[in-house]
Structures are given as C-alpha cells and as structure tokens.
Amino acid sequence: MNWQIHLPALVLAIPLLGAFASPIAGLGGRTVRNGWMAFISITTTAVCLLLLQKVLVDGTAVYVMGAENWNFTLPSGLSWPIRIILQVDAFSAFMAAVGSIAALAGAFFSLSYMDKFTGLEKFSALYFLLVTGMLGMQLTGDLFNFFVFLEIASVASFGLIAFWRDRPEAVEASFKYMIISTLSAMFILIAIGFLYGRYNAVNIAAVARMLHMGYAEKIALVFLVVSLTMKSGAVPMHMWTPDAYAEAPAGVTCLLVGVSQASLYGLFRVCFSLYGSSLGSPVIPWTIIVMGVLSMFIGVTMAVIQKEIKRLMAYHSVSQIGYILLALGVGLLALRDPQAMADYGFTAMKGGIFHIINYTMYKGLLFLTAGALYYSAGSRNLNELGGLARVMPYTTLMFVIAAAAIAGIPPFNGFVSKLLIYQSTFAVYPLLAVVALVTSVLTLASFVKVFQTAFLGPAKSKFAKVTEVPGSMLIGMSILTVVIIVLTLFPTWTLAHLVEPAAKALVDQAGYISAVMGGGL
Template sequence: MDILAHVPILVVGIPLLGAFATPLIARAGARARNWFAIFILLLTTALAIALAVSVFQAGPRVYVLGGQSFGFTLPSGYFFPIRIILEADGLSAFFVLIIAVTTLLGAIYSTAFMRAHSGLEKYYALLLLLAAGMFGMVVTGDAFNFFVFLEITSIAATGLVAFRTGRAESGEAAFKMMVLYNIGGLLVLLAVAILYGQYGALNFAYLAKLIEYSLLDVVALALFVLALALKAGAVPMHMWVPDAYPAAPAPVTMVMVANTQIGLYGLYRICFSLYGLKLTPALVGWIVIILGILSIFIGVSMAVIQRDLKRLIAYSGIAQIGYMLLGVGVGLAVLGTPALDSYGLMAMKGGIFHIVNHALYEGLLFLAAGAVSYRAGTRNLDQLGGLAHNMRWTAFFFIIGGAAIAGLPPFNGFASKLIIYESVFKFNPILAVIALLASIITLAIYARAFQSVFVGPKLPAYKDVREAPPSMMFAMAILAALVVLFGLFPDLVVRYLVSPAAQALVNRAQYIEAILGAGLGVR
C-alpha cells in the first residue's frame, strides 16, 4: 500500500486516534503516556513534512473519503462532488507544518512542565485532539467539515485552558473562551447553512465555482469574517486572548498561538478561495486592513502597561496578528488589479511569512515565560528580577524571542516585517508608518520585560532558582534555532514555504480545478 497516498487523512486520523488511545496507554504509566503522545506527534510531523513536500512539488492533493477511489472527486454520473473531500494546497501545507512543529514541541515541553499535575492522560488526549482539529481545518475541502473541526479545536482548547482546575483564573478564562468560541462556531454554521441552502453543496471548490455574491452570499461572508476574526483574536474581538493565554499552561499557550492562526487560515481561505473576485476585494481588503491596524495599535498600547509577563506577550501577540492581517489585507484590496503583481503579492508573502515567524518566536517567548514561572513561581514583572544569574539559557532564549518579535535583524521577524513595510508603503504610506512605529514600541516593551525579569542583582527570593529542566530547554532551543535559521535564510523560507502558500491564495482556479478537474475522467 502506498502510505504517502493517504497522507491527507493520516495527518488528521493519527492524532485523533492517538487522543482516544492516550487514556488506555496511560494505564501503563506516566512515562509510556508521555512517550506515546510524543511518538504520535512525531509521526504526524513526519507525515506533515511528506504532505508539504508533495504539495510543493506537485501541486494540490485531494483525498476523497468513502468514494470509489480516494482520487476520484466526482462519482460516476455526477457533475458535482457529493463526498467529503480533503484538499491540501500550498496554504494548507504551510499551516500543516506550523501545527505539527508547535504541537510536537508543546508535548515535549509538557513532560517536565506538567509533571506535578494529575489527570495528565486527559491533558495529552486534549492536546492530540486539538492537533487533529487544527489539521482537519486546514486540509478539509468541505464547508461543514470545516465547522466540525472548528468545534473540535474549540472544545479541546477550552479544556486545555481550564486544565489547571486549582486556579480560578483558568476556569474563568476558559468560560469566556467557550462563550466566544461557541458564538463564532454558530456563526460559521449559519454561514455554511446559508451557502448550502442556496447551492445545495458543501464543497468549497464547487461552491467557489457557483457563488454569485447575492445578498445571502454577502450575509454568509460577513458571518465568516466575523467568526474567523474572532477566533484569530483581531481587535476589538481580542479580549479573550489576554485572559486565555496567561491562564493556560505555557506549552498549551504556544499551541494556542497556532490555533489562533488557524482563524487567519479560515479567513484567507474564505476570502480568496471561496469568494475571490466575486466579493468586493477593495472593500473586504480594507475591512481586513482596518482590523489589522487596530490590532497592531491596541495590541502594543496594552502591552506597554502589563505587569504579568504572559499577558504582556499575549497583547504583543495580538499586535503581530495585526501585521498578518495588514499584509494579506493589502493583497486582498488590490486583488484583480495590476497592483497585485506590483506589490500586493509581496504584501501577502510578508503577511504569510509573518505567520510562521510569529508561531516560532511567540511560542519561544511563551515557553521562556513558562520556564520563569515554573522556577520562580510568579509571572509578576514587579516581583521578578535578576534571574539571568541562575537561568542564563532561558534569558538567552528570551532575548532571541524578544528581538525577533520586535523585528530586529538578523532574526526572522525582521525579514517578514521588512517585506510588509515596503509593500504596504506602496499601498498607503500611513499604514506602513503605523506598523513601523508599533515595532519600535514592541522593542521598548521587550526591553522592559527583559530588564524586569532577568537583569539586576540576584534577589533573595530567587537565589536558589535553577535553570529549567532539559525537556523544556530542548523545546526552547529548537524554537530558538528555527528563529535564527529563518532569520538568516529568509529567502529559502519564502521560496519553498511562503510563495507556494501565497500563490495558492491568488490562484483560485487551481484550487477549484483540483476538485472539479480531477474527477472528469470518471464521469
């Protein structure tokens, strides 16, 4: 059997089955449970890499569930797809890699970070379930499945945020998240129902071919934009983010960053692949740009006044989501015009490049903050200080993450922000200036955070603090290495990861033909 032919379903199925098997494996002991979760995510990462390589080399991959053959998208005698179809293109492959790396490193970091907690079979089961949901969202070509996987991610993420039941803030944050995620999920379901009621189909590619931009299509688009911007944590629907991120265990927060980015994936997929030029690109593009600029401005403003280290990182992360919205929003605003080739596509590449960079440096910062709270017992910036004496490597990793998020060369954040600044400047110089100013404030924010946590004389309260355990150091070291490598060789990342993802968004016809063209031979 050609196992690689089944990769699109395996990246979803393996963590899903792993999630339900974890409580059984856990009966063999904590070590078996931990290694099992890591093994499942390692296997999934290998499959994710295989999927990405095949997509980048040969174009979109489709996989039909329950059909005559997994490659026949149109059953005999039919002119439209009726089965559940998975479709992985450059954008899906890009996100699959992000999900795989963050969940794997999250599981590795958890082995030490969560050691003191009980009920960890549920923790790892939820982590694997969250991974399965995220993988499902980015590889499905079916609108209803998209909603189902969205709900899976919502349930698993809420459970993980609420996992530390001994802390009131965890329960409260999870409750707020649950309310907002449910609202978002229902909005997506309503949008899907509207499209199904109009066209009698659920397949994204087929819907994209039929969509007319009627009043109901506009309503569905507005519902999608609202729900997915809410999941992405765009201002002013961001307020659950600074509640949930600090309340969750550090490795979960890192995975939650990827989970938030899946909201962006959904937004891009709906705007570009489903609606494309049928929507009013300039108007929708400007809506996305305004959400982005608001996120950048409010995110950095609120980060300046935070005293909780993780809350500070969460707010600055909201600002980074703004950069991703800004870059791709500019691309959307000039879609179908000559400006797309002039600077729009480059702005989109900058926005997409920033997604992977953000997953890496924001993940690194949260893990470093987790190491600080794990050893020092607090995240309060006013109480912390002088930890670099005892936690040199954590301080080093924090510097790398802080420099990257502030956009300092030669780290990865600089390369993606440079592309965004230059291309957005051609679209509207004021937007570029706001983005640039926000980066300067971000640098000031992280200088303050580093000074408060790591610099200064050794404080009596932390004189016996030790460096983080090896598994936590390993996860941080991998992320730090990726931040540096992506910064030193950004051209390779853009050429092999980012460009195929941006092209997948712009090339709507290829997305549609992969489904409707692949089955023509059997009709």
C-alpha cells in the same frame, strides 16, 4: 508514491489515534504516557513535513475519505462532490507544518512542565484532540467539516485552558473563551447554511465555482469574516485572548498560538479561494486592513503597560495578528488588479505568510520561556522577578533570540517579514506603514522592559535556589529556537521555496477549484 497518497488522511488519523489511546497509555505509568505523547507529536510533525514536501513537488493533493479511490472527487456522473474531501494546496500544507511544529514544541515542553499535576492522560488526550482540530481546519476542503474541526478544537481548548481548575481566573478565562467560540461557531454555521441553501453544496471548490455575489452571499461573507477574526483575536473582539493565553498552561498556550493561525487560515481561505475574484468591492479588504491596523496599535499599547508576563505576551499576539491581517488584506485589495498585484500585492502576501510562520515560532517560544520562568521562579509578575539570567542561562538566551525576532531587529526573521509588509503597505497608503513601524518600536520597548526586569538586575535572595528548567522543557524551547535560527539564516530560501508557493496557491482560485472539480464538466 504508493503510501504517500494517504498522507492527508494520516495527518488527521495519527493525532486522533494519539488522543484516543492516551487513557490506555496512561495506565502504563509516567514513562509510557510521556513516551506516547512524544512519539505521537514527533510522528505528526514528520507526516506534516512529508505532506508539505509532497505538495510542493506534486501540486495540490486531494483525498476523498472512504471512497473506492483516493482521487474519486466526482463519483460516477455527478457534477458536484458528495463525500468528505481533504484538499491540501501549498498554503494548507504550509500552515499544517507550522502548526505541527508548534504542537511538537508544546508537547515536549509539557512533559516536564505538567509533571507535578494529576490527570495527565486526560491532558494528553485533549492536547492531541486540539492538534487534530487545528490540522483538520487547515486540510479540509469542505465548509461543514471546517466547522466540525473548529468545534473539536474549541471544545478541546475549553478543557485545556481550565486545566488548573482550582484557579478561578482559569475557569473564568475558559468560560469567556467558551462563549466567544460558541458564538463564532454558530455564526459560521449560519453562514454555511446560507451558502448551502443557495448552492446545495458545502465543498469549498464546488461553491466557489458557482458563486455569484448576491444578498445571501454577502451575509454569509460578513458572518464568516466576523467570526473568524473573532476566533483569531483581532481587535474589536480580542478580549478573550489575554485571559485564555495567560491562564492556559504554557505548553498549551504555544499550541493555542498555532490554533489561532488555523482561524486565520480559514479567513483567508474564505476570502481568497471561496469568494476570490467575485468579491467585488474593496469593502471587505479594507475592513480586514482596518482591523489589522487597530489590532497592531491597540494590542501593543495595551501590552506595554502590563505587569504580568504572559498577559503582556498575549497582548503582543493581538498586535502580531494585526500585521498578518494588514498584509493579507492588502493582498486581497490587489486581487482584482494584476498590475497592483505585481507592484505591491504579492509582496504583501509573501510578507504576511512569512509573518505567519515567524509569528508562530517566536510567539510560541516566548510563551514557553514565560512558562519556564513561572516553573522555576514561581511567579509571573514582573515586579517580583529579577536577576534570573545568572541561574537560567539557556532560557535567557532563547528569550533574547525570540524577543529580538518579534521586535524585528535586523538579522532576525521577524525583520524580513516586517520589511516586506512595510514596503508593500506603503504603496497602498503610507500611514499604514507608519503605524506598523510605530508598533514595531513599541514591541521592542516592551520586550526590553521584560528582559531588563526579569532577567537582568541584581540577584534576589528569594530566587537563590532557582535552577535551570529540566531537559524536556529545554528541548521544547530549542525546537522553536532552531526553526527561528534557520529562518533567520536562510530567509531567501524560505521565501522562494515555502512562502512563495503558498502565496501563489492562495491567489490561484482557478487552480483550487479545478483540483476538485476536474476543470469543468
């Protein structure tokens, strides 16, 4: 119990230390730098998993930075919190664990993948800053710190997306992402300003306790929903996703998938925990549902026609984000009606949250296999690739597993979460489930296309010298493969022990408030 109370702070301190000490580790040469990167990412993941385990056993963890005591949320007689508070409930810890696994896989993959480039100590510093930003967004209990960590994550991503700065496309992608991120960060700051002006507090629990719906709150809500869906890449604002995901180095793309989940986390934290029962009308839930449906369908139809493998996968992430938005939008719609919540709302939320972990794992793996193809064959164009299954058997196997999972083929984990989403959305409005099904079929079609053109077919003479990728890239990919297989084999256990506590924590607004505010004055 003693040192475990510091776990929320350690989750942020370890990657931050990793980022700051990277230039020094870079002085020691290749072995020291790679060892440092591996050590920090393993430790971060371990600490995140320990935190998840602690939160699942002991309930919501709070941590007050710099106070005399770690749970000193309301210092001497004040009625609202003044310090920087980390608040970790089951949903936050779940998201942090998911993100840290993606970061671990991306870090191992990058060790070999980036080996032929210079400036790697800067790369590893930016990588761990991005990890810190992502984890900070997921653990903080404070709106303004959410904004700060969002900015940390954004600024680190600009550098990482444009890491191959001699490619004009990479610079363009980074610039586009910079404009979108800065715009949405400013929207979030305006929204926080509205809430701070009304309630003199930025702590989520404190604001949630006092919240009454009025014009200022509605404006803040609109700004928050728009900017956070923009950052996660839902359809009307998805134009940065294909460029950024396709141009970033593959290990970074795997992490960026996790980072977009942090924006989604923010969206649902705002909708469920900050506004929650005072949300009132069904306008916001239906907005999220409609954005989800549009993302699913437009994303997948754009993906089917792509010829470049990473752009194709990037459009698929737009479509998969749509599933999550749809499911949690349905959950939000059912929030005020206990009967609807029991009938379909809670199933939808379980499906959505299960889809978050599934999506991060298989989409990260798909981006890594695309990176492996690029590393070995030197091309991302599907028209040029072909016959690579003969020379890259492990990559092919892992690609097949990931593609089957994303297409929702029955034994795999993607099927379980998609089934939960179909069942629950059908109860709301049958057309939603139909769109989701059609999207799933089109997903399968486009991944059959990738598999057939890149891996099957006759061996091409120009790929005669292609070999399997180096060990550390295989380790990075197998981490995600192992998680996918575990989720595939034990879906019931996962639903009962990881997903359901997270969904309950998200619905339980009173519990979130009382963890900081101590259940009243």
